[in-house]
Amino acid sequence: EVGNSPASAATESAEPDEQSKDDGIHPDLFDENFKELKKWVDVKCTKYGILLVTHERRSQRLGTALK
Numbered sequence: 001e002v003g004n005s006p007a008s009a010a011t012e013s014a015e016p017d018e019q020s021k022d023d024g025i026h027p028d029l030f031d032e033n034f035k036e037l038k039k040w041v042d043v044k045c046t047k048y049g050i051l052l053v054t055h056e057r058r059s060q061r062l063g064t065a066l067k
Contacts, residue, residue: 030058 034055037043043052056064 031055 034043034051037048037051041048043055056062
């Protein structure tokens with residue numbers, strides 16, 4: 001069960017302020033890793049949905065993130 005995994009519990013319990021602090025430390029690290037992931041897999045697959053939404057939100061494309 002993915003919903004009960006420690007990683008998902010940590011993500012759900014993280015406050016938005018905590019996530020934005022992490023963004024300030026390594027602002028381009030997420031984007032670099034996401035671009036590398038796109039080379040290997042189809043990020044539009046449901047398996048990578050959270051990463052795709054996070055990438056779109058960080059890129060200020062909120063409409064695409066909702067889609």
